[in-house]
Amino acid sequence: MINSKEEKTIEDKVLGMIRDEKLRPKPRWKFNVSNTVTWMIFLVFVTGISLTMGVVFFSVSDFDQKFHNTGFTETYDMTAYIIFHSIWVVLTIIIIIFAFGITSRGRNAYKHTRLIAYLTSFGCVLLACIFFLTNVTKYAENTALKNLPYFYKFINDNDRDNFPEQIILFGTVINSSSSLVIKDATGNVWYVVFSSSTKLCDSCTKAGKNVRVFGIAKSQNVFVADLVSLIKK
Amino acid sequence: MDIPLATPQIEPDVKKNEARDDVLLVTEALKNPDAFSHIMHKYLKPLKRYIHRLANLHEDEEEDLMQDIFIKIYKNLNDFDSNLSFSSWIYRISHNATIDHIRKMKNRPRLALNDDDEDRLLSVADELDIAKESDKLFLSKHINEIFSGMKDDHRIVLTLKYFEDRDYAEISDILKKPPGTVATLIHRAKVEFKKIVTERKLNSNEL
Incomplete structure (x- = not known):
């Protein structure tokens, strides 16, 4: 076990290190x-x-x-x-x-x-x-x-009146001969126009299909679509 | 062999005075680095003994570790929380440093018991009702193997409780474990101790 000489050595070494390296307790x-x-x-x-x-x-x-x-x-x-x-x-x-x-x-x-x-x-x-x-x-x-026959949803009620930049339109396709025409839950008819970047699923334009359209509402019945997708029932 | 029935407990007043002295020593060491020698003088022996029990390192290795520990203690003096006992705090630092050292060396802690320690360990056997006369002989012969065969956590709490005479609160402060966990660990350690003794006895009888 430890003896007093050993003890002294450790004490001296530690004190020596403290002095030589100018160690101080951390604040x-x-x-x-x-x-x-x-x-x-x-x-x-x-x-x-x-x-x-x-x-x-x-x-x-x-x-x-x-x-x-x-x-x-x-x-x-x-x-x-x-x-x-x-x-x-x-x-x-x-x-x-x-x-x-x-x-x-x-x-x-x-x-x-x-x-x-x-x-x-x-x-x-x-x-x-x-x-x-x-x-x-x-x-x-x-x-x-x-479960609804028609879909109609804006991001919130304020957006509905103000026509914000991006909204979602739910509705049923009525006609797609010249442009896509959608009827929403309130009975409003929307003319959906496409841009060069619009993504459109294959069967989205068939009459009777329930679709969701992401895009910008330009006026009361014109909607510029970024993406049109089917709503799975 | 005269086996103590209970671990000697230090009187609360003595502990209070000791704590007050320790706070004075710390205050002094913070002002004057040379005064740190008083702390070293007071704690060198018990800490070295504890580290020896915990890790059984070679003498040089042990000396280097002691130096590192005291430098660490000195550097962290301001971290000493006066709500704790200085002794527990200093043991905690030593304990962590030793465990880190053992991990670095990738060694399992080795046990080092002396004659005095064997007596103390027999007092654990007393508490567990396994200290019949024949068992005492068996324990004296195999005490090192039995204790070495225990899980590290269990061995450490038994070392602190029975060899270093620490109470639950102090062990909790040293190991940074809640007192409830410490109590559970001590209980499990005793159970493991009893189990190992029984198993070894059975094996030796079979042989």
Whole structure:
């Protein structure tokens, strides 16, 4: 075991190193900052990410144009929604667990394991609720739309009056001889015109088909289409 | 052999005074680097003993590790939280540094018990009602193998509790685990200890 001579050697060496290398204790503020940052990271990750992801889910759900831009529209169905959302949920949960890992290594975190666990659970439950509500709402809405003979939907009520840049028009094809004519749920007849970049599915122009049109409303009954796709019943 | 029935406990007042002394030592060392020698003088022996029990390193390796630990302690003096005991804090740093060192060396911690430690380990056997006269002999012979055969976590908590005389709160501070987890670990460690003793006894009888 250790003897006093050995003890003296270690003491001398350590003190020598402190003197020679002019070592000083790290300032207290550095520890305080790092400790605060650790906790902040955790809180921001758990609450912030849960809420942000919630907003993202709702936005994605409501704004079909996103799917159109990412190429989801052509094969759009509930599976795509659920897979897309699930990826986000899994990613978020991974990030929350990562934050939990960082925090639990922090100073005195072991004394607050319950608090950390509660916050993590709260984040996960919040996330799960948002995920569930988003998908259920979307599913219900989608099912209701599919059961209607005519489809009519704008992004929101204000957009309906103001003719915003991008809107979605649901309707049934009446005629497609010269241009595509669609009748919406309110009975309005729309003349859908195409540009050089318009994407059109093969059977979209057949009379009686229920279609969805992404594009810009130019006037009360003229619609410039970017994409026309069938609504699967 | 006279086996102590319980681990000697330090009186709360003594602990309080010791904690106050430690805070003074830290304050002094923060002002004057030479005053750090008082901390080293007080904790060198117990820390070295603990590291020896934990890792059983070679003397030179152990000395280098001790130096690193004390430099680390000095650099992090401002991180010392006066809500903890200084002793637990210093043990925590040493524990982590030793575990890191063992990991770097890719060695499994090796156990080093001396005669005194064997007596202490027998007190664990006492608590588990396996310290009959014949068992004591068996334990004395095989104590090193039994203890080495245990899981690292279990061995570490038993070392802290029975060899370093640390209470649950202190072990919790050293290992940075909640007190409930520490209690569970100690319980499991005792169960494992009992299981290994029984198994080895059975094996030796069969032979």
